[in-house]
Amino acid sequence: MNVPSGGPASQAGMRRRNLALVLRTVAERGPLSRASVANEVGLTRAAVSTLVEDLLAAGLLAELGPERSQRGRVGRPGSALRLAAGRSAPVGLGAEIGVDHLAVCAVDLRGAVLAHVHEETDNRGRPPSAVVGRLAELAAKLTEGLDAGGPPAGLAVAVPGLVGDPADGVVARAPNLDWTEEPVAAPLRDRLGGLPVTVDNEANLGALAEMWLCRPPGVRDFLHVSAGIGVGAALVMDGRLRRGARGFAGELGHVPVRPSGPVCSCGARGCLEQYAGEEAVLRAAGIDPAEAARQAGPAGRVRLLAERARRGDGRVRGALVRAGTALGIALAGTVNLLDPAAVVLGGGFAEVAPWALAAVQRELAERLPARGVPRLLEVSVLGREGPLLGAGNSVIRGIVEDPVGYWESRAR
Amino acid sequence: MNVPSGGPASQAGMRRRNLALVLRTVAERGPLSRASVANEVGLTRAAVSTLVEDLLAAGLLAELGPERSQRGRVGRPGSALRLAAGRSAPVGLGAEIGVDHLAVCAVDLRGAVLAHVHEETDNRGRPPSAVVGRLAELAAKLTEGLDAGGPPAGLAVAVPGLVGDPADGVVARAPNLDWTEEPVAAPLRDRLGGLPVTVDNEANLGALAEMWLCRPPGVRDFLHVSAGIGVGAALVMDGRLRRGARGFAGELGHVPVRPSGPVCSCGARGCLEQYAGEEAVLRAAGIDPAEAARQAGPAGRVRLLAERARRGDGRVRGALVRAGTALGIALAGTVNLLDPAAVVLGGGFAEVAPWALAAVQRELAERLPARGVPRLLEVSVLGREGPLLGAGNSVIRGIVEDPVGYWESRAR
Numbered sequence: 095m096n097v098p099s100g101g102p103a104s105q106a107g108m109r110r111r112n113l114a115l116v117l118r119t120v121a122e123r124g125p126l127s128r129a130s131v132a133n134e135v136g137l138t139r140a141a142v143s144t145l146v147e148d149l150l151a152a153g154l155l156a157e158l159g160p161e162r163s164q165r166g167r168v169g170r171p172g173s174a175l176r177l178a179a180g181r182s183a184p185v186g187l188g189a190e191i192g193v194d195h196l197a198v199c200a201v202d203l204r205g206a207v208l209a210h211v212h213e214e215t216d217n218r219g220r221p222p223s224a225v226v227g228r229l230a231e232l233a234a235k236l237t238e239g240l241d242a243g244g245p246p247a248g249l250a251v252a253v254p255g256l257v258g259d260p261a262d263g264v265v266a267r268a269p270n271l272d273w274t275e276e277p278v279a280a281p282l283r284d285r286l287g288g289l290p291v292t293v294d295n296e297a298n299l300g301a302l303a304e305m306w307l308c309r310p311p312g313v314r315d316f317l318h319v320s321a322g323i324g325v326g327a328a329l330v331m332d333g334r335l336r337r338g339a340r341g342f343a344g345e346l347g348h349v350p351v352r353p354s355g356p357v358c359s360c361g362a363r364g365c366l367e368q369y370a371g372e373e374a375v376l377r378a379a380g381i382d383p384a385e386a387a388r389q390a391g392p393a394g395r396v397r398l399l400a401e402r403a404r405r406g407d408g409r410v411r412g413a414l415v416r417a418g419t420a421l422g423i424a425l426a427g428t429v430n431l432l433d434p435a436a437v438v439l440g441g442g443f444a445e446v447a448p449w450a451l452a453a454v455q456r457e458l459a460e461r462l463p464a465r466g467v468p469r470l471l472e473v474s475v476l477g478r479e480g481p482l483l484g485a486g487n488s489v490i491r492g493i494v495e496d497p498v499g500y501w502e503s504r505a506r
Numbered sequence: 507m508n509v510p511s512g513g514p515a516s517q518a519g520m521r522r523r524n525l526a527l528v529l530r531t532v533a534e535r536g537p538l539s540r541a542s543v544a545n546e547v548g549l550t551r552a553a554v555s556t557l558v559e560d561l562l563a564a565g566l567l568a569e570l571g572p573e574r575s576q577r578g579r580v581g582r583p584g585s586a587l588r589l590a591a592g593r594s595a596p597v598g599l600g601a602e603i604g605v606d607h608l609a610v611c612a613v614d615l616r617g618a619v620l621a622h623v624h625e626e627t628d629n630r631g632r633p634p635s636a637v638v639g640r641l642a643e644l645a646a647k648l649t650e651g652l653d654a655g656g657p658p659a660g661l662a663v664a665v666p667g668l669v670g671d672p673a674d675g676v677v678a679r680a681p682n683l684d685w686t687e688e689p690v691a692a693p694l695r696d697r698l699g700g701l702p703v704t705v706d707n708e709a710n711l712g713a714l715a716e717m718w719l720c721r722p723p724g725v726r727d728f729l730h731v732s733a734g735i736g737v738g739a740a741l742v743m744d745g746r747l748r749r750g751a752r753g754f755a756g757e758l759g760h761v762p763v764r765p766s767g768p769v770c771s772c773g774a775r776g777c778l779e780q781y782a783g784e785e786a787v788l789r790a791a792g793i794d795p796a797e798a799a800r801q802a803g804p805a806g807r808v809r810l811l812a813e814r815a816r817r818g819d820g821r822v823r824g825a826l827v828r829a830g831t832a833l834g835i836a837l838a839g840t841v842n843l844l845d846p847a848a849v850v851l852g853g854g855f856a857e858v859a860p861w862a863l864a865a866v867q868r869e870l871a872e873r874l875p876a877r878g879v880p881r882l883l884e885v886s887v888l889g890r891e892g893p894l895l896g897a898g899n900s901v902i903r904g905i906v907e908d909p910v911g912y913w914e915s916r917a918r
Binding site: 102103104107108111112115135136137267315316327329331332334336337338339340341342343344345346348349350351352353360361362363423424426427428430431432433434435460461462463464 | 524547746847873874
């Protein structure tokens with residue numbers, strides 16, 4: 095059953111696929127000589143050389159040595175290939191609309207961050223068009239100021255809500271922003287000169303960042319949990335993000351933890367978010383969420399919890415243990431259903447992990463006695479930066495996985 | 507990102523892929539003329555004719571008309587192609603090792619059942635080698651007695667337990683049979699003259715049967731729930747079964763429903779199986795499971811519940827409502843995580859659906875107010891026959907999805 099489904103195989107499709115294979119191989123294992131690429135991918139040196147010429151001409155590959163290869167000269171061991179960088183190479187723009195901030199970054203083909211801007215602001219009170227307008231300004235300014243890297247190939251935006259189809263770029267529902275059916279991609283595209291724009295859920299992009307930047311290429315099944323004001327998750331199975339039938343998969347925050355528990359904003363009872371969401375933890379710790387936002391800024395509330403826990407505040411520590419316990423119960427069910435190779439805790443969780451992680455681990459160990467829990471659970475090193483990095487890298491990955499699609503779109 | 511990953515594209519790979527595409531097209535939409543196949547798959551008539559000749563020669567396709575096509579004569583509108591049947595066409599053998607029965611069936615390339623044998627027996631008390639030995643006898647006898655259909659292409663076995671890799675065919679754990687690390691494929695292969703044998707979890711094969719036999723080709727994301735003595739589930743995402751990192755996905759029966767509930771056989775507390783598993787329902791209805799098995803036979807216990815519920819037995823009806831409520835809670839979490847297009851209730855559930863389905867629906871409607879629950883939930887028409895049919899059809903699908911793999915394995 096190794097035969098891929100889809101349309102018929104053709105000469106053009108074969109070339110397209112092999113160009114992507116060569117580019118991906120250099121991206122994952124470069125710098126590599128042509129001979130090494132041929133060896134890695136299982137094509138002849140002559141075939142690889144022709145493909146490499148096309149990728150050099152498109153500005154996607156570059157040679158480490160000073161001189162350019164001449165068409166037809168193959169197998170020179172010295173001229174190692176790497177992904178292109180510098181003024182003519184494409185960059186990807188990533189952006190994030192948070193409940194309490196806006197951010198934009200530019201990454202090069204290798205995923206290196208070339209520039210970055212972050213603005214704290216309470217987006218809950220502002221009309222969506224003002225938020226999107228300000229994001230367009232930040233993206234335009236960042237692009238103008240870039241002194242490395244060529245023209246942006248596209249923009250991907252992370253949002254704290256549900257998006258049915260990233261290419262449509264409409265936010266179906268973002269409860270913490272109070273947005274419903276809000277078009278985000280179209281107005282950005284208009285304001286950025288027709289630049290291709292996609293929009294995706296922050297947890298999805300955080301998971302992709304984790305896979306691309308932090309996982310060895312072999313790890314292809316994991317669950318990425320993104321705890322912030324809400325609690326989201328994203329599923330990577332067989333190396334691909336699984337969005338579900340309508341694009342709404344990963345709503346870990348609304349998994350029932352105690353079926354007769356408190357009523358949630360979604361209308362159900364006892365959802366995980368009522369125990370492990372940021373506002374629920376603040377309330378359980380005896381802290382008024384609005385008051386905490388006034389004191390510490392909306393982005394500072396998790397830091398506030400971490401500080402008080404560090405100072406030994408018993409109520410805060412108790413609330414974090416309660417959150418970890420609830421997260422452990424929900425994750426036990428999730429692991430039983432999905433059998434992931436790893437569960438990665440990202441988002442704001444990293445900052446409070448010292449006080450909550452043991453409770454998560456205890457629940458998992460009690461509920462999954464045969465699953466090898468200690469190896470299962472990890473805390474992301476990307477933390478809150480995951481969604482933004484995932485957004486920028488998703489533009490770049492789109493090019494690496496289908497270079498022909500990229501240059502066809504440039505020609506239009 | 508439409509470029510498939512994997513090895514390099516080559517001429518041989520292209521032919522292999524296009525042979526599968528032609529065969530699959532006839533399987534899904536046949537009978538079809540060569541011209542219609544060319545039209546459907548987007549290849550030229552000449553290319554399709556060459557591929558069709560290979561598939562006719564291999565005994566996988568046949569023509570509806572009496573005369574065989576001659577090589578090079580293309581486009582005759584009258585000679586419609588269909589999947590081969592009869593004495594020279596391959597058949598697939600499917601088998602099931604149940605807690606209380608053994609079964610074997612033979613299906614032809616079109617999925618039609620040619621023969622079928624079922625034996626009630628309590629497999630819990632018998633050594634695994636005796637169970638596997640008896641299954642080999644049944645399979646050999648069924649094959650000898652086949653008067654339609656050619657040689658078996660392989661055997662697939664459904665088991666009520668976890669299987670890491672179907673090709674290895676080792677049952678890692680089957681709690682209701684009390685089997686651990688039990689090799690099943692190897693002894694069957696030895697006793698059946700080297701026939702290729704795979705082994706898979708019954709819920710997985712039930713889900714595949716549902717997808718192949720009951721779903722329109724467009725439905726590619728659904729959850730299949732298989733309630734019997736245990737409660738299992740299988741995930742189909744993007745048209746493929748998702749087995750998880752170790753092959754243990756789908757353990758719906760051990761999703762925590764009430765975190766402080768009764769201790770389960772797995773060691774955790776409040777698992778769904780403690781409310782919706784067959785033995786739990788019997789006990790909640792005041793019926794001793796062992797006594798019920800003596801009265802009605804092990805396979806008759808669900809029928810016993812259904813009869814008593816039909817006659818108005820209040821305790822039985824109450825137990826089924828309690829089971830449906832627990833199932834609804836676990837499914838609410840699952841739908842939040844996976845966003846399936848449908849949740850199909852299969853296995854023994856169909857027989858008790860009249861008394862349990864409303865409770866499942868009520869929980870889902872209360873917990874998923876925005877998800878369109880009435881359209882989400884379905885009861886499988888395959889019921890208990892799903893795993894056996896899925897096993898037989900998985901052999902046949904293996905041929906249809908990679909005919910070159912099939913004839914290469916015959917040549918060895």
